[in-house]
Amino acid sequence: MGTKATIAVLSGKGGTGKTLVSVNLAAVAANATYIDCDTEEPNGHIFIKPTIVGEYVVTEPKPVVNQDLCDGCRTCVDACAFNALALIGKNLLIFDEICHSCGLCTYICPKGALREEQRPLGIVKRGRKNGMTFLSGEMNVGESSAVPIIKALMREQSTDLVIIDSPPGSGCLVTETVGNADFCLLVAEPTIFGAHNLAMAHDLVTLMGKPSAVLLNKTQEGENPSEIYAKEHGLKIIGSLPYDEHLALLSSDGHLAVEEDEHYHTYFKELLEAITKEARHASDSDPQR
Amino acid sequence: MHQILILSGKGGTGKTTVASAFIKLSEAKAYADCDTDAPNLHLVMGSYEQDQKRDYRGLPKAVIDPDLCINCNKCYEVCRFDAIKPGNPYRIIPIACEGCNYCTHVCPVEAIHSEEAKVGDLKLLKRNNEVFSTATLLMGSGNTGKLVSEVKNQLKEVSSEHEVAILDGSPGIGCPVIASLSGVDLALMVAEPSLSGLSDLKRVIASARQLQVPVAVIVNKYDTNERKSAEIEVYCYKEGIPFLGKIPYDKMATAAINRGKTLVEIESLGAGAIRTIYENTLQLMKERIHI
Numbered sequence: 001m002g003t004k005a006t007i008a009v010l011s012g013k014g015g016t017g018k019t020l021v022s023v024n025l026a027a028v029a030a031n032a033t034y035i036d037c038d039t040e041e042p043n044g045h046i047f048i049k050p051t052i053v054g055e056y057v058v059t060e061p062k063p064v065v066n067q068d069l070c071d072g073c074r075t076c077v078d079a080c081a082f083n084a085l086a087l088i089g090k091n092l093l094i095f096d097e098i099c100h101s102c103g104l105c106t107y108i109c110p111k112g113a114l115r116e117e118q119r120p121l122g123i124v125k126r127g128r129k130n131g132m133t134f135l136s137g138e139m140n141v142g143e144s145s146a147v148p149i150i151k152a153l154m155r156e157q158s159t160d161l162v163i164i165d166s167p168p169g170s171g172c173l174v175t176e177t178v179g180n181a182d183f184c185l186l187v188a189e190p191t192i193f194g195a196h197n198l199a200m201a202h203d204l205v206t207l208m209g210k211p212s213a214v215l216l217n218k219t220q221e222g223e224n225p226s227e228i229y230a231k232e233h234g235l236k237i238i239g240s241l242p243y244d245e246h247l248a249l250l251s252s253d254g255h256l257a258v259e260e261d262e263h264y265h266t267y268f269k270e271l272l273e274a275i276t277k278e279a280r281h282a283s284d285s286d287p288q289r
Numbered sequence: 290m291h292q293i294l295i296l297s298g299k300g301g302t303g304k305t306t307v308a309s310a311f312i313k314l315s316e317a318k319a320y321a322d323c324d325t326d327a328p329n330l331h332l333v334m335g336s337y338e339q340d341q342k343r344d345y346r347g348l349p350k351a352v353i354d355p356d357l358c359i360n361c362n363k364c365y366e367v368c369r370f371d372a373i374k375p376g377n378p379y380r381i382i383p384i385a386c387e388g389c390n391y392c393t394h395v396c397p398v399e400a401i402h403s404e405e406a407k408v409g410d411l412k413l414l415k416r417n418n419e420v421f422s423t424a425t426l427l428m429g430s431g432n433t434g435k436l437v438s439e440v441k442n443q444l445k446e447v448s449s450e451h452e453v454a455i456l457d458g459s460p461g462i463g464c465p466v467i468a469s470l471s472g473v474d475l476a477l478m479v480a481e482p483s484l485s486g487l488s489d490l491k492r493v494i495a496s497a498r499q500l501q502v503p504v505a506v507i508v509n510k511y512d513t514n515e516r517k518s519a520e521i522e523v524y525c526y527k528e529g530i531p532f533l534g535k536i537p538y539d540k541m542a543t544a545a546i547n548r549g550k551t552l553v554e555i556e557s558l559g560a561g562a563i564r565t566i567y568e569n570t571l572q573l574m575k576e577r578i579h580i
Contacts (some may be wrong), residue, residue, distance in 0.1 A: 014300010102389030169326030252483030
């Protein structure tokens with residue numbers, strides 16, 4: 001294909017088909033890199049079944065106190081914006097789960113009583129499947145923010161065409177994935193829930209100045225609120241994927257539709273071409289590039 | 290207040306569909322939408338007589354005074370959130386700033402201060418004896434966990450001790466989910482009968498167990514993959530997790546939701562199943578949690 005583009009697949013609402021679309025797009029491309037950024041609930045590996053060739057732990061620094069040096073001056077407690085430190089009697093307590101790992105307490109301690117220790121947050125896996133490069137992040141259960149894992153994924157070496165499978169929502173994790181994209185593919189369901197969250201995702205990518213288009217998924221007879229939203233807001237509809245029991249069954253068993261069904265192979269190949277064309281067009285008309 | 294939280298791990302399994310049906314069936318007087326990233330419960334709850342809205346302010350974020358900045362790069366060096374954009378003058382990227390104030394402390398010319406800004410709306414909706422707590426977050430604002438706690442707190446303030454409150458949760462296992470789990474009496478997991486659904490279910494159950502929150506499981510759209518649905522049931526049995534029932538796929542569900550109705554307000558295949566699940570849930574709350 002030879003196109004250099006990073007495409008983020010997102011939706012606002014969960015379960016609209018981000019992973020289904022991402023893995024099948026990556027599978028029909030010649031040498032794509034698929035990045036699973038849904039680090040809280042990563043599922044790309046279930047479909048792609050890659051051979052894992054590398055794995056490392058992503059850590060984040062957390063403060064540790066040397067009680068012998070701490071004189072209970074409270075400077076760190078007062079400075080911490082997240083209330084992650086507390087002084088009980090003469091003992092300084094540190095709440096790792098609330099700590100944002102900003103490093104201020106360690107810097108500000110007048111006695112040098114604090115230092116930072118790296119704690120595991122999750123893992124990054126690198127794999128191969130045929131010509132595809134597979135990257136996936138997995139946050140440890142009980143952790144609260146996967147942002148450092150997503151940042152680590154974004155630093156990994158990738159091929160020209162990158163498909164980013166984003167987490168649901170429109171919060172801090174999604175802004176990380178969208179920030180790295182040239183083009184955003186929004187996947188939407190035909191419900192008022194789908195349309196409402198499509199609007200939120202569309203607002204987010206617009207705010208971040210990213211070109212986008214929507215794929216209408218699970219379409220069926222009757223009114224499609226997401227389609228109406230797209231038409232009213234000048235959001236390009238790049239395709240629609242009708243609800244199909246056979247596709248649902250293939251996916252629920254963890255199969256790649258493009259490998260099992262000729263129709264879907266053709267469908268995703270054409271969809272990929274349409275998307276890369278949009279992405280190319282967007283980067284051509286962007287004077288900053 | 291006794292709280293039943295509807296969760297799923299995976300997105301789009303039917304949390305809001307189940308939560309809204311539970312609210313109708315239980316005639317709940319108190320309920321909340323804890324999915325502040327993508328709130329949808331209000332879309333099927335109809336209209337309210339009263340609508341109280343107040344500003345939600347997250348942590349104050351850093352602002353650089355362009356007249357004072359000497360471009361020394363010290364703030365850029367210490368910021369771990371990539372929130373400083375070098376230039377003349379340096380600028381803060383508000384979306385990335387977490388409000389830690391490290392930059393404020395290292396700036397040699399006191400060019401940085403922090404400013405509170407509105408990042409969302411907290412809403413308390415009322416009709417008859419019902420209260421509905423929900424929120425919206427402005428685009429690109431973080432701190433959803435904190436907002437979820439606020440949504441729960443404002444519900445607690447206005448509801449009585451013995452009431453059963455229904456909370457609609459968010460997907461994933463990160464900060465909003467952890468915030469929504471704290472202090473609830475039961476987390477009812479809505480699972481999807483797929484490999485992804487089972488994998489995600491296991492992770493959200495592990496999260497709830499870390500916080501010592503009792504869990505129970507139901508399967509939605511079970512007949513789209515009966516084999517996977519059975520696997521989920523077997524998994525629950527082996528883990529000693531109460532399995533409270535399964536809901537068939539129902540094309541009418543989409544139509545009901547698009548008319549702003551809950552599944553139990555229309556003639557549907559799913560309505561009967563949800564009623565049974567609701568009864569089973571109440572039974573479980575009585576037996577295990579002694580309410």
